[in-house]
Amino acid sequence: MAEAAVRAGCTFFAGYPITPQNEVPEYLSWRLPQAGGVFVQAESEVAAINMIFGSSAAGARSMTSSSSPGVSLKQEGISYIAGAELPCVIANVQRGGPGLGNIRASQGDYFQAVKGGGHGDYKLIVLGPAYVQELYDLTMRAFDWADYYRNPVMILSDGILGQIAEPLELTPYTPIVKLPPKDYILTGCAGRTPRVVKTLFLNPADGLVHHNDHLQEKYRRIEHELSLCEEYETADADIIIAAYGMSGRIAKGAVRKARRKGLKVGLIRPITLWPFPKEPFVRAARTASKMLVVEMSCGQFIEDVKLASECAVPVEFFGKGGGWYPMDTDILEIVESMQPCRSAPCATRKD
Amino acid sequence: MATFTRPDTLKDQITHYCPGCGHGIAHRIVAEVIDELGIREKTIGTAPVGCAVLMYDYFNVDMIECAHGRAPAVATGIKRVQPDKIVFTYQGDGDLAAIGTAETIHAANRGENITVIFINNAIYGMTGGQMAPTTICGQPTTTTPDGRGAHGEGGPIRVCELLSNLDGTCYLERTAVSTPKDVLATRRAIKKAFENQIAGKGFSMVEVLSMCPTDWKLSTQKSLEFVNNDLKKVFPLGVYKDR
Amino acid sequence: MDNQATYITIAGSGGQGIVVVGNLIARACVIEGKNASGWVAYGAEMRGGTANATVIVSQEEIACPFVETPDMAIMLNQPSLERFEGNIVEGGMVLLNTSMIQRPVERDDLKQVFLAATEMAHELGNLKVANIVALGAFIDHTQVVKMDSIRQAIGDLFASKNPKMVELNLKALDVGAANYKCEKVKG
Numbered sequence: 040m041a042e043a044a045v046r047a048g049c050t051f052f053a054g055y056p057i058t059p060q061n062e063v064p065e066y067l068s069w070r071l072p073q074a075g076g077v078f079v080q081a082e083s084e085v086a087a088i089n090m091i092f093g094s095s096a097a098g099a100r101s102m103t104s105s106s107s108p109g110v111s112l113k114q115e116g117i118s119y120i121a122g123a124e125l126p127c128v129i130a131n132v133q134r135g136g137p138g139l140g141n142i143r144a145s146q147g148d149y150f151q152a153v154k155g156g157g158h159g160d161y162k163l164i165v166l167g168p169a170y171v172q173e174l175y176d177l178t179m180r181a182f183d184w185a186d187y188y189r190n191p192v193m194i195l196s197d198g199i200l201g202q203i204a205e206p207l208e209l210t211p212y213t214p215i216v217k218l219p220p221k222d223y224i225l226t227g228c229a230g231r232t233p234r235v236v237k238t239l240f241l242n243p244a245d246g247l248v249h250h251n252d253h254l255q256e257k258y259r260r261i262e263h264e265l266s267l268c269e270e271y272e273t274a275d276a277d278i279i280i281a282a283y284g285m286s287g288r289i290a291k292g293a294v295r296k297a298r299r300k301g302l303k304v305g306l307i308r309p310i311t312l313w314p315f316p317k318e319p320f321v322r323a324a325r326t327a328s329k330m331l332v333v334e335m336s337c338g339q340f341i342e343d344v345k346l347a348s349e350c351a352v353p354v355e356f357f358g359k360g361g362g363w364y365p366m367d368t369d370i371l372e373i374v375e376s377m378q379p380c381r382s383a384p385c386a387t388r389k390d
Numbered sequence: 391m392a393t394f395t396r397p398d399t400l401k402d403q404i405t406h407y408c409p410g411c412g413h414g415i416a417h418r419i420v421a422e423v424i425d426e427l428g429i430r431e432k433t434i435g436t437a438p439v440g441c442a443v444l445m446y447d448y449f450n451v452d453m454i455e456c457a458h459g460r461a462p463a464v465a466t467g468i469k470r471v472q473p474d475k476i477v478f479t480y481q482g483d484g485d486l487a488a489i490g491t492a493e494t495i496h497a498a499n500r501g502e503n504i505t506v507i508f509i510n511n512a513i514y515g516m517t518g519g520q521m522a523p524t525t526i527c528g529q530p531t532t533t534t535p536d537g538r539g540a541h542g543e544g545g546p547i548r549v550c551e552l553l554s555n556l557d558g559t560c561y562l563e564r565t566a567v568s569t570p571k572d573v574l575a576t577r578r579a580i581k582k583a584f585e586n587q588i589a590g591k592g593f594s595m596v597e598v599l600s601m602c603p604t605d606w607k608l609s610t611q612k613s614l615e616f617v618n619n620d621l622k623k624v625f626p627l628g629v630y631k632d633r
Numbered sequence: 634m635d636n637q638a639t640y641i642t643i644a645g646s647g648g649q650g651i652v653v654v655g656n657l658i659a660r661a662c663v664i665e666g667k668n669a670s671g672w673v674a675y676g677a678e679m680r681g682g683t684a685n686a687t688v689i690v691s692q693e694e695i696a697c698p699f700v701e702t703p704d705m706a707i708m709l710n711q712p713s714l715e716r717f718e719g720n721i722v723e724g725g726m727v728l729l730n731t732s733m734i735q736r737p738v739e740r741d742d743l744k745q746v747f748l749a750a751t752e753m754a755h756e757l758g759n760l761k762v763a764n765i766v767a768l769g770a771f772i773d774h775t776q777v778v779k780m781d782s783i784r785q786a787i788g789d790l791f792a793s794k795n796p797k798m799v800e801l802n803l804k805a806l807d808v809g810a811a812n813y814k815c816e817k818v819k820g
Contacts, residue, residue, distance in 0.1 A: 051471055077470045081463065082496035089460035089493070093467025096454050097434070097475075101467070119457050203698050204656070204671035206663045225452040225468065227475050229431035235446045237437075237455035285698075292696025367697040 040130060040194070041066040043178035044102050046212040049128070050076035051099040053090035055083055055109060058142045059198040060132035063104045084109040088116030088129075095125040096236045098224035100182050104130035106198070107148050108139060110156075117191060118157030122238035124223075124254075126185035128178070129163075130194040132201035135362030143362025144198030146284060149339040152195045153313040160251055162258045164192040164265065165312040169288035171205035177310070183215045188261055189223075195312060197335065199285045199364065267310035268319050272298060276305030278377055279323045281344045281354075282333040283309050285364065290333050292367035297374050304374050312343075320347035327352060329377055333365055334358040397421040399430050401450045410610030412600025413442055415567040416509055416576070420480065421449065423581045427588065433476040434468055436461040440482035441515040459490020462497035465504045476587055478505040484514050487523040487547050494549070498593045501558030505583045506595040508549060511602040512621060519605030523547045526624045531605075550597050550630040560592035562630040566599035568617035572627075591633075599625055638691035639777055640700040644717050645709030645730075647684045650764035653790070654707065655686035657768060660789060661782035662690050670695040683712045690777055707771055709750070709764065711735060728771050728813075730763065737816070746774050748813035754805065762805035769809025780810065 041063045044052070052071055054064040064080065071078040077094075081087035087103050094101040105113060110131045120127055133148050135141040152165045164184055168174040174196060181192040225234055240246035269287070272294055273279055282290040287308035297304040307323060309316045323330065330352055332341040337360040345354055357365060357373050396402065399421035407413045424430050433451045437443055439458035446453035456464045461479035469477040486494050486508050497504065513531060514520040521531040524546045527539040534543055550562045563579040566572040576598055583594035599621050601613040608616060641658065643651045655671045662669035672687045687700045702722040708714045710733040718738050721727060726744040729737065732751030748770045754763035765787075772780050784803060791798040 051467065053467065079466065079470065079500075082492050085460065086463040086466075086493050086496065089457060089463035090467035090470075092456070092460070093436075093454065093464035093469075094471045095467070096464075097468040097471035099467075099471040115457055116460070199672075199698065202672065204659065204673070205695075205698075206659065206669055225434045225454060226472065227432035227434060228450075228452050233450055233452050235453050235455070237446060237453075239443060239455055241444075289697045291694075295693075295696065364699070366699065366701065 040104075040174050040178045040196075041070065042209060043175040043212075044128065044182070045070055045074050045076070046209075047100065047179040047182040048212070049100045049102050049182060050074075051091070051094035051101040052076070052103065053079040053081045053087040053094070054103050054105065055081050055087050057106045057109045059134060059201045060104050060106050060130065062201070063130065063132075084112035085115065088113040088120070091127050092116055092120050092123070092125065095120065095127045096123070096225050098221050098226065100126075100186070102128040102130070104132065106132045106134045107136050107145070110148060110151070114151075114157035117163070118159050118161060119238050120191050121157075121161035121163065122159060122254075123236050124189040125191070125236070126182075126189055127191050128181045128185055128194065129191055130196060133195065133197045135360070141362045142198060144200075144285060144335065144364055145360065145362055146197060146286060146335040146340070147337075147360050148195065149312070149334070149336055152193050153315070153343070161254060162190070162261070162313055164188065164190055164261065164314075165195050166192065167195050167284040167287070167310060167312045168200065169284050169308065171200070171203065171207050173310070174200060175207055176210070179212050180215060183218065184265065186218045186221075187216055188257065190257070190261070195284065197285050262314040265311055265314050266316040266318070268316035269306070269308040269310060270319050271306040271308070273305035273307060273319070273323060273326075275303055276323075276327050277303040278329050278331060278374055279305045279307055279327040280331045280333060280370065280374070281307050281309075281320070281340070283312060283340060286333045286335050286358075289365055289367050290370055293370035293374060296367060296371045300375075302374060315343045315347055317347040320344060321349070324348040324351035330354045331370075331373060331377065332356050332358065333370055335364050336360050397425045399424040399450050401448055403448050405448055406444060407441065408604045410601055410603040410613055411441070412511060412567045412598070412602075413509065415573060416507065416598055416600060417445065417448060419573070419577045419580055420478070420507060423577065423584055424451070426581065427584055429476045429584070429588070432474070433478070434472070436465050436468075436477070436479045438479070438481040438485040440485050442480055442482060442509065443516070445480060459485050459488070460493055461485070462490065462493040462502070462504070462506065466497055466500070466502050469502060469504050473503070476505070476584065478507060478584070480507045481509070482515070483508075483510045483512065483522045483524040487549050495553070495556070498553045498595070499556045499558040501560065501592040503587055503590055503592050505587050506593070507580065507583075508595055508597040509600050510549070510597050510625065511600040512546070513602050513605045515602050515605050519607075524549075524625070526620060546624055548625060550595070553595065554630040558593055559595070559631050561586050561594040561632050562597070563632075564597040564599070564625055564627050564630065566617055566622065566627060568599065568601060568614045575627075597625070599627075637693050638689055638695065639705065640703040640722075641688045641690065641705045641707070641777065642685055642700060642703040642717060642720075643688070643707045643709075644683055644685040644713030645764070646712070649709045650761060651684060651686045651709065654764050654768050655688045657783055657786045657790060658688045658690065658778060660786035661778040664782045664785055665778055667692060667778070668695050670698045672698055672700075683710075683716050685713065685717070705771075705775060705777070707767055708734060709767060714738065726775065728767060728774070730767055732763070745816040746770060746813050747816070748809060750809065753808050753812060757801065757805055757808065759801060762802060765802045765805040766809035769806035770813035771809075773810035774813065774815065780806070
C-alpha cells in the first residue's frame, strides 16, 4: 500500500504510530523523501489529519493511515476535508474494539466508514480490499478517485491484510481517467484573485443548504458511476454469501469447498463499500433462495446487504466482533445447515 | 504627501468586529507588513475558529479556514508542500492555548518555518465570554462568575514563556495593541516574524495582548486600562526568544 | 485441508530465521507460478519462546490465509514442539531440529524427519544458517516446491544484501538435503 501510494504520486504523508499499521509510516519515512515527498510523524491523529487538510489544500496527493482508535480521532478532520471537498486517502487497518480493544483484525468500523463517522452529511468513498495485490491496486485507484471527485477516499483494510505477506506485482501507475486541473488549491494569489478553502457557510442564510445540495449531487453522481464487486459462482447459486474484505476472501474458500461437495453456493464480495454495489444483490435476490452475511463485526455490513436486496430473501448472519475471524470450514458448516427452500422462502432452518 | 489608505492585503470589506476590539488593529498590522514585504501574492493564511474565523473575508490572500486549534497542523501541511510560500496562522487564546495546545507546541518544537500571530484577549469572544486558558486569576467570565481561580480552574497559561523552552522556536515576542507605542512595537515584531520565515529561520510567534470590551463587559476606554494595568502584569511584554 | 493447498508452519524462537524460511518457500512458489500467502505470529513470549510463520502453497488463489491445522511443520526448538505438536493435521509430517529438541513427537500418526540442523550449521561456520539446513531437508523430503526454485530464491533474496551469504546458504541447503533421517509412521 505504501509503495503503491508513492508510485501513484503521493507526496505527503502524516501519521501517528498505532498497531497494526506501523509498517506503513515506517516504510514511507524513508521512501517518500527518496521520491521527493514529505513524511511527517505528527503529534497526534488529530494533527495528522489536519496536516493532510493543509497539504491537500496546497495541492499534494496526500495520505494518512491509522487503525481503529486512531481513525476515531481523525473524524473531525475527515468531516472538514469532505466538507471542503479536498482529495486525500485515509487507510484504516481495522483492529478490535470498542475502546482500545485489541490488535487483532476486525471489521468493526464499517458503519463509521460508510455512514459518515464525523459530523454532518458527507460520504467517503470506501474501498474494501481482500488481497495484498488488490490493496496495492486499489491504493493507486484511490488517489485517482479522490482527485477526480474531490473527495476523501478510505481504504478499509484490517489487521490480517495489514500483516500477511503475499507475492505482489509492483505494477506501474497509470491514471484511470484524465484528471481535472486543481483549480482550487492554495498557491499564493499571484496573477489571480485569492482563493479560500473553507467549510463555514454563514452567508447567505441558506448557503450551507446549497453547499449540502451540491455535495449530495456529487454523491449521487459517484453512486451512479462507481461500483466494484467480485461475484463468484453466483449464477446458479441457491445460497449466496455476502462478505467483504478479509471475511469475503475467507468466504470464497468456503464457496469452493461447498461447490466440491455439490452445494450451489456463491459469493458476492463488494469492493466499493460506499458506493455499495446494489445491482448484484438485486439480481441475487431474484435467483437465490437465501443469503448468508459473514462479517468480522456484530451486524453492520448486513444492514447494507438487506437494504440492497430489499429483504427479498431471508438473510442469515455469521459474525462476531472483538478481533474474531471466521474459518472457511465454519462458514461451510453453516451453509450446509441452511436448507434452500426456493418454492416458499422462509427464514427457518430445518434442524 | 502620504495618505492613509487601505493596504492591498485587506479587502474593501467592513469587518464584523465589535467597537474597541483589537482584531481590527492586528489585521491591519499584518496586512501592512505583508504589503511592505511584497509577499501578498505568495502568502497563504490560515483562519482560526473564534472571532477571527471570517478573516478570510477580509484578507486579500489565499486562505484556508481550519478546525478549532488545528491551524499549526494545517499550516505544517501547506508549508511542507510549498516551502517557497509564506504561511501564517492567526489564532486566538482558546484556539492556540486550549484546544490546539498540542498542535501549537509540536509545530513550535519541530521548528516549522511559519509565522504565528497569537491574539490573547483572555476570553472566549465568539461564544460569549467564557473562561479562556489565558483568563487571569480573579477575572470574571460567564463560566467563572466568581472570578478565575475560585473553583480550581488553575491560572493563566503564559504561552511565550512555555514555548521559549523549546529548541525549535526561533522568535517569540509578546506585545500589545492598547497604546500607540504598543501598536508600533507590535508592527515591528510582526514584521520580524515574517522576515524570519522569509529567511528560513523557523517558528516565529508574536503574542498580542488585545481588547475585548464586549465580553469583558467594560467600556472601550476601560478595556485599554485593563490591558495596560492588569494583563500586562500577568503577561509581561518583551522578547522571549530571538535567535 | 484442501487437496489444492499445502499448509506449512515454521516454528522456532525469534532470531532462528523462521520468516526467512517462509519467505524462501513463498518466493519459490512465485518462481513456479504457484500462489503463496504468509503470516507471521509472535507470541507474548517473543524473546526466547516461540514465533511462527505460516506459508500456504496453492495452485489456486488462496482464500483463507490462516492455518489452524498445518499439513507440515518445521520445528526448530523445543517450545515450538510443545506448542504446535497437537495442531498438525492427522497424518501430517513434522521436521525436528534434534540439536534443540530432546524428544520425538508423541503422536504416532505423523511422519517424522530428524536432523541436527544447528550442529550442521555450526560445522558450516555460521549458526544462523540452521534454518536453511532444515529447509534443505524439508524440501528434499516433501518436494513441496522444487529444490532448484529454492536455490533461485536464495539467490534473489540474498544477492542484494550480501552475495557471500548466497554461497553459504546454498551449501547449507545441500548439507540439510543430504543428512536427515526419516521415521515411518508407526503402527
